[in-house]
Amino acid sequence: MSTRPVIRGSAATPVTPYLGACRPHSWFLPARRRLLLQRPRRIPLAVPTRYITVSHFNRLAEVNNVFNTRRQDRESDEVDVCIVGGGPAGLSAAIRLKQLANDAGKDDIRVLVLEKAGELGDHIVSGNVIEPSAVYELLPEWNKADNPSRFENATLATDDKMRFLTKKGSIPMPAPPQMNNHGNYIISLNQFSKWLGERAEEIGVEVYPGFAASEVLYKPDDGSVMGVATNDQGIARDGTPKPSFERGMEFHARVTLFAEGCHGSLSKQVINKFDLRRDSQPQTYALGLKEVWEVKPENFRKGEVVHSMGYPLPSDTYGGAWMYHFGDNLVSLGLVVGLDYPNPWLSPYGEFQKLKHHPLYKSVIEGGKCISYGARALNEGGFQSIPKCAFPGGALIGDTAGFLNVPKIKGTHTAMRSGMLAAKAAWDALNENKDAESTIFLYGYEDALRKSTIWKELKEVRNMRPSFHSPLGLYGGILYSGLEAYVFRGKTPWTLQHKGKDHEATKHAEQKPKIEYAKNDGEISFDILTSVSRTGTNHEEDQPVHLQVDDWDQHAREMWPKYKGVENRFCPAGVYEYVEDESKDIRVRFQINAQ
Numbered sequence: 001m002s003t004r005p006v007i008r009g010s011a012a013t014p015v016t017p018y019l020g021a022c023r024p025h026s027w028f029l030p031a032r033r034r035l036l037l038q039r040p041r042r043i044p045l046a047v048p049t050r051y052i053t054v055s056h057f058n059r060l061a062e063v064n065n066v067f068n069t070r071r072q073d074r075e076s077d078e079v080d081v082c083i084v085g086g087g088p089a090g091l092s093a094a095i096r097l098k099q100l101a102n103d104a105g106k107d108d109i110r111v112l113v114l115e116k117a118g119e120l121g122d123h124i125v126s127g128n129v130i131e132p133s134a135v136y137e138l139l140p141e142w143n144k145a146d147n148p149s150r151f152e153n154a155t156l157a158t159d160d161k162m163r164f165l166t167k168k169g170s171i172p173m174p175a176p177p178q179m180n181n182h183g184n185y186i187i188s189l190n191q192f193s194k195w196l197g198e199r200a201e202e203i204g205v206e207v208y209p210g211f212a213a214s215e216v217l218y219k220p221d222d223g224s225v226m227g228v229a230t231n232d233q234g235i236a237r238d239g240t241p242k243p244s245f246e247r248g249m250e251f252h253a254r255v256t257l258f259a260e261g262c263h264g265s266l267s268k269q270v271i272n273k274f275d276l277r278r279d280s281q282p283q284t285y286a287l288g289l290k291e292v293w294e295v296k297p298e299n300f301r302k303g304e305v306v307h308s309m310g311y312p313l314p315s316d317t318y319g320g321a322w323m324y325h326f327g328d329n330l331v332s333l334g335l336v337v338g339l340d341y342p343n344p345w346l347s348p349y350g351e352f353q354k355l356k357h358h359p360l361y362k363s364v365i366e367g368g369k370c371i372s373y374g375a376r377a378l379n380e381g382g383f384q385s386i387p388k389c390a391f392p393g394g395a396l397i398g399d400t401a402g403f404l405n406v407p408k409i410k411g412t413h414t415a416m417r418s419g420m421l422a423a424k425a426a427w428d429a430l431n432e433n434k435d436a437e438s439t440i441f442l443y444g445y446e447d448a449l450r451k452s453t454i455w456k457e458l459k460e461v462r463n464m465r466p467s468f469h470s471p472l473g474l475y476g477g478i479l480y481s482g483l484e485a486y487v488f489r490g491k492t493p494w495t496l497q498h499k500g501k502d503h504e505a506t507k508h509a510e511q512k513p514k515i516e517y518a519k520n521d522g523e524i525s526f527d528i529l530t531s532v533s534r535t536g537t538n539h540e541e542d543q544p545v546h547l548q549v550d551d552w553d554q555h556a557r558e559m560w561p562k563y564k565g566v567e568n569r570f571c572p573a574g575v576y577e578y579v580e581d582e583s584k585d586i587r588v589r590f591q592i593n594a595q
Contacts, residue, residue: 122190
């Protein structure tokens with residue numbers, strides 16, 4: 001074992017742009033951690049130097065010539081707070097922590113953000129109308145004209161429209177108060193995340209895009225979270241090490257905040273280990289699909305916000321669509337489909353393509369150019385599904401905890417505010433507990449959540465989403481939600497329950513009518529491979545497939561007869577597929593398509 005000091009810059013060292021900027025692919029080769037360890041940090045020379053333990057390993061073949069990567073030691077670094085996820089929640093937590101530390105004259109507090117995307121914002125998918133209350137609280141001059149580092153790409157929402165769609169028609173509907181966008185802004189959440197990253201680095205946050213946390217680390221004595229480890233690099237598709245192999249790195253922290261977003265892999269592990277859902281209902285989910293179009297100037301209405309319900313989704317399926325005009329002739333449009341839909345023949349991607357041919361949407365995008373596509377999962381459980389958010393050694397923040405306000409169709413402000421509340425709780429706990437070896441529990445975070453506007457607004461709308469499970473389906477949900485919005489205002493003595501887990505709602509294929517989707521025209525609607533090419537997704541040719549199925553043949557034998565390939569249809573990227581194979585007893589083979 002050997003140690004080496006971190007090389008630090010002086011107080012006059014200029015702020016280094018966050019690592020997401022213009023990074024060549026070669027940055028991810030083995031030299032990446034050497035660069036990380038040697039990177040100048042914006043900390044005065046007077047600060048005591050911290051040391052990083054570096055464990056050198058030997059690549060010696062075992063007797064059976066099997067190279068087990070997990071037996072190799074990892075380098076480690078110690079920070080005060082490690083944040084997993086560089087979205088609005090994680091970056092807001094990091095900024096608030098450093099604001100508190102710098103104001104108290106404690107510049108040596110180390111706050112580190114790990115983001116799996118190659119650049120901040122690359123994994124952010126949202127046609128976003130942001131309620132700016134949280135960003136005003138965090139960065140009061142965020143869009144002031146005289147602020148040289150203001151966020152320049154915010155479009156003020158000027159007009160709200162709500163429509164119920166039939167196959168060819170569009171019926172105006174009164175928008176509930178929660179959907180009033182007066183004072184809100186239309187933004188690219190991708191650009192906003194990049195901007196937050198720049199603000200974070202300016203005040204001393206260490207932001208590392210391209211580092212995917214892949215393992216939660218626990219203290220051996222009490223089982224509390226003590227940090228995370230990043231993924232190994234240089235692994236071939238078959239699991240063997242390539243010449244560029246390098247073990248992941250451990251980041252030990254007194255507080256670890258998980259801001260992975262919806263259904264994050266490490267968050268799931270922590271939730272299960274500490275049984276954080278013991279007092280909450282199961283989380284429910286939706287799939288959101290989005291495109292950004294550059295439209296003809298005569299079709300562009302800057303600041304217009306349009307939401308719709310009804311077509312193309314059937315009445316037993318929860319969902320809705322949006323169209324936001326922002327920037328210079330840009331339109332974000334998308335469709336959200338609740339994953340408790342009963343018909344396994346339904347394809348969210350196919351429904352999205354149908355939507356764009358409706359006159360309300362086609363009249364805007366026709367003659368334009370689709371410039372990007374993306375899809376992501378959303379938490380829809382709301383108030384009933386919020387888990388315990390604090391655990392020994394850390395907390396869940398943002399969409400990881402499920403703070404999306406579904407009727408409001410907004411979650412950025414709640415995500416940011418939760419990050420700020422967790423940051424304050426972490427700061428207080430670090431100051432109250434000076435023993436570096438002791439375990440920190442963020443009691444203050446749980447208390448602050450329950451006193452916050454997050455809790456208040458989610459509780460007020462808690463019954464709206466579950467009301468769509470009534471026998472009246474879509475129409476019953478609309479009627480009840482109207483009563484909640486205008487009459488009850490969340491003050492009813494009852495709380496509706498979610499019907500169950502989403503997958504339990506799926507019927508067998510023989511029980512539901514088959515849905516045939518029209519051929520895409522290549523101008524308004526597109527095949528799935530064309531859309532995927534617009535995501536900017538790129539993987540190494542021989543990297544391991546991260547999706548795992550224990551027994552592919554068994555999966556096919558169990559699922560194909562019941563659902564006739566539902567996996568083909570629910571995936572918005574064509575990753576899962578059944579292909580004809582006469583050698584199989586069911587005449588099809590299940591496979592995962594990876595680059």
